[in-house]
Amino acid sequence: MDRNELIQLRTRFKDERTKLFREKTVIQCVIDGGSVMAGAKQTLARFRQLAEGSPDVQLQVTAGFGAMWMEPTVFISRPGNPRLLYGFVDEARAEELFNRYVKGNDPCPEYAFAWLKDNIDYPDYKWATTDETDWKGIPHIGSTDWGRLQQRIVLRNCGDIDPESIEEYIGQGGYAGFEKALFEMTGDEIVAEVKTSGLRGRGGAAFSMGIKWETVRNIKRTPRYAIVNGHEGEPNVFKDRRIFEGDPHSILEGLLIGCVATDIPEAYIYVGSEHPLAFKRMGKAVEDARKMGLLGENILGSNFTCDVKVMIAAGAYISGEASAMMYGIQGTRGMPRVKPPRSAEAGLWGQPTLVNNVESFNNAQVILLRGGAWYASFGSAKSKGTKVISLSGPFARTCMAEIAFGGPTRDAIEIVAGGPADPAHPIRAVQTGSVSGGSWPASMFDIMFDIDTYGKKEYANLMGSASLTAYTDQQCIVDACYYILRYNRDESCGKCIPCRIGCEGLTEMLWRIKNGDGKEADIGKLEGLSKMVIEHSICGLGQAAPLPVLNMLAIEEFKQELYQHIRAGYCRANVCPMEHAQTKVWEFGVPADINYSAEHNGRDVYELASPGGPQ
Amino acid sequence: MALSITRGGSSEGSNPGGSIELAKATAIMERYTTWNANEALIPMLQEIQHEYGYIPDVLTALISEQFDIPLTQIYGVATFYSDFRALEQPEHRILLCEGLACYVCGSQQLHRAVKDKLGIDYGEATPDNKFILERANFCFGACQLMPMVEIDHTFYGNVTPEKLVELIDQTAQGGGHSSHE
Numbered sequence A: 001m002d003r004n005e006l007i008q009l010r011t012r013f014k015d016e017r018t019k020l021f022r023e024k025t026v027i028q029c030v031i032d033g034g035s036v037m038a039g040a041k042q043t044l045a046r047f048r049q050l051a052e053g054s055p056d057v058q059l060q061v062t063a064g065f066g067a068m069w070m071e072p073t074v075f076i077s078r079p080g081n082p083r084l085l086y087g088f089v090d091e092a093r094a095e096e097l098f099n100r101y102v103k104g105n106d107p108c109p110e111y112a113f114a115w116l117k118d119n120i121d122y123p124d125y126k127w128a129t130t131d132e133t134d135w136k137g138i139p140h141i142g143s144t145d146w147g148r149l150q151q152r153i154v155l156r157n158c159g160d161i162d163p164e165s166i167e168e169y170i171g172q173g174g175y176a177g178f179e180k181a182l183f184e185m186t187g188d189e190i191v192a193e194v195k196t197s198g199l200r201g202r203g204g205a206a207f208s209m210g211i212k213w214e215t216v217r218n219i220k221r222t223p224r225y226a227i228v229n230g231h232e233g234e235p236n237v238f239k240d241r242r243i244f245e246g247d248p249h250s251i252l253e254g255l256l257i258g259c260v261a262t263d264i265p266e267a268y269i270y271v272g273s274e275h276p277l278a279f280k281r282m283g284k285a286v287e288d289a290r291k292m293g294l295l296g297e298n299i300l301g302s303n304f305t306c307d308v309k310v311m312i313a314a315g316a317y318i319s320g321e322a323s324a325m326m327y328g329i330q331g332t333r334g335m336p337r338v339k340p341p342r343s344a345e346a347g348l349w350g351q352p353t354l355v356n357n358v359e360s361f362n363n364a365q366v367i368l369l370r371g372g373a374w375y376a377s378f379g380s381a382k383s384k385g386t387k388v389i390s391l392s393g394p395f396a397r398t399c400m401a402e403i404a405f406g407g408p409t410r411d412a413i414e415i416v417a418g419g420p421a422d423p424a425h426p427i428r429a430v431q432t433g434s435v436s437g438g439s440w441p442a443s444m445f446d447i448m449f450d451i452d453t454y455g456k457k458e459y460a461n462l463m464g465s466a467s468l469t470a471y472t473d474q475q476c477i478v479d480a481c482y483y484i485l486r487y488n489r490d491e492s493c494g495k496c497i498p499c500r501i502g503c504e505g506l507t508e509m510l511w512r513i514k515n516g517d518g519k520e521a522d523i524g525k526l527e528g529l530s531k532m533v534i535e536h537s538i539c540g541l542g543q544a545a546p547l548p549v550l551n552m553l554a555i556e557e558f559k560q561e562l563y564q565h566i567r568a569g570y571c572r573a574n575v576c577p578m579e580h581a582q583t584k585v586w587e588f589g590v591p592a593d594i595n596y597s598a599e600h601n602g603r604d605v606y607e608l609a610s611p612g613g614p615q
Numbered sequence B: 001m002a003l004s005i006t007r008g009g010s011s012e013g014s015n016p017g018g019s020i021e022l023a024k025a026t027a028i029m030e031r032y033t034t035w036n037a038n039e040a041l042i043p044m045l046q047e048i049q050h051e052y053g054y055i056p057d058v059l060t061a062l063i064s065e066q067f068d069i070p071l072t073q074i075y076g077v078a079t080f081y082s083d084f085r086a087l088e089q090p091e092h093r094i095l096l097c098e099g100l101a102c103y104v105c106g107s108q109q110l111h112r113a114v115k116d117k118l119g120i121d122y123g124e125a126t127p128d129n130k131f132i133l134e135r136a137n138f139c140f141g142a143c144q145l146m147p148m149v150e151i152d153h154t155f156y157g158n159v160t161p162e163k164l165v166e167l168i169d170q171t172a173q174g175g176g177h178s179s180h181e
Ligand SMILES: Cc1cc2nc3c(=O)[nH]c(=O)nc-3n(C[C@H](O)[C@H](O)[C@H](O)COP(=O)(O)O)c2cc1C
Pocket: A200, A201, A202, A203, A204, A205, A206, A207, A209, A229, A230, A231, A232, A233, A234, A317, A318, A319, A320, A321, A322, A323, A355, A356, A357, A358, A360, A361, A539, A540, A541
């Protein structure tokens, strides 16, 4: 296939899609890793059964839409009517919808969440536009709380197209960025455009993608490789796997653009083994692209050659770290190594290697087509563009969403996620950065959603992969902190002694505190040990693992809670076992609600509580 | 990697003496002969793990010989990554999701329920080698259904301790079905 054929195909596929939606009723079921667990497959099967023998009903699969709290979700579009989004569609509701809306003409507004167009038809990919009004009592998605802040650049095709169909992807303008990179731009121009965009890596370290590409481009050594890091072993982050499941071709396109810019003929896509469906769909996407001639030799008649291999990981969170991941591909233990040299200089097999996250690569197409300056017009001063966030815990809406940087964090918590699931238990803190960061208390919810603001040293926190987990009065900060340290202890590769032993030490200390054996001196020990681990670890795991401890000590509300555990043997949320707290409090009669923090100035509770009072 | 080498209770499984069917393994290895040996190692072990439920020593030796990879490297990989098991596994696996959301919203109660019911902690197997309890140090990716449990590749959401006990009983009686993709 050459360039002209691709352009023709694009028009043809687009027309076919338009025609399909104009002539038939299309039912699109969201089938991805998460919705399947909520029963989406049964819903799809039910629709299949119902639609049997109706030639004017077409069933489709789509994925990665992100409205997880109301899964299984389904889109139905009838000719002439807008596309409607329905939530909680189990088999019974599927039948009802089919009878009432597909066969009859009642859109069931009580089940509909919103109506929407294809995401790429919105200017700047923003759902909130002023000129859309309600349709038969069903709101437009841009006027719902969940939708009005979203700007879906990375998720531009998720929920609109069939992820297993390369035709649909091409029809939606797919591979146009790759085409532009091949025929209209030089490598330097691509790199310059990405640099202008100000895009920073979305895998956690937030390093400028443009500078990384430039570095790799300037190192001429061959052979050279590119890798998409899709390991995503971090708990409560489900963005990469949804992108794999919902829009694998755009990852491939982003990767190919990176390969053109840095002149790399061989690339890998590394997919975490926890997401079998992501691996399957990505594999199919690569195969389809190869069949179409978008991979291989002299692609589209240019002299560019590139092939891509999809590799499966084997668990272990640490093997998502860039250098560890490369050892994984090389078939060895995934243990990070000391840097420098950076992977741009010595990566896979010791050769120059370009590594970026799934979400980072996914932005590339849009940046080339719309321009880096357009992309940089969104977001805050130093964090440009949008970020896919994963919201979980006791929120009203557990979901995946994409918002621009620069707003207050409160927006994500109260508007996108809709506040607490149960109004009786308001959200008092959110954990950010999953297992590599601390939390924000409710008093700080207005903090700007921005990589550098989150990363300010005094808070000991990180944005990481931007997952927010809610804590209400039923969750205990000390318990969550213990969880994170224990997690990191389990997942530490064990190469550096400070990380291996330090995380164990912190875990044990926190366990003692949880169990009612905390001592005043533990506070100093926690702080000292945490700092030591951070300073002496060679990779991001050890450097981030103790952050929740430091964050707990840095933020007054959390510190009070820790003091309550240590001094009064009292866990407000009633989560910690406190098996030994009795001897401490109840026997000696120290009231649990006493304000220990200031008055007693650091004396041990044993001293306080011993008969006769403090000596 | 405290959790990755999970050892089953006793070695008297259904396969005394460790005799295993080699045909499947050779078929798997056949498919990777054109690959770079080192790159092929992890995908190959994944398939073997999937097929046999663990990585038998016989096969590590065989791979080492056929692909010219040092045995230490294969053993290193097989014990490092959390997907691989070194020994034959009990019949049923109870895997509790311990992502942060599940952990703070209920998986601790589930852990306690299994402990009370079967008397096993994480990484342990029941004496009759029927059940093993494991902790998933990752997120199942459906946090709206927290807390989640996977039993023999079937996922269950919004699990309460009572429901989990029920599920265990059903599994022990040979019920249960597979919806895993
Ligand atoms: C313990 C640890 C785990 C990591 N896991 C991932 C991961 O799952 N996916 C990812 O893209 N990056 C992960 N990273 C970050 C990578 O090391 C690397 O910075 C990133 O892939 C670079 O891509 P980016 O510049 O696009 O962010 C991890 C880092 C550490 C320290």
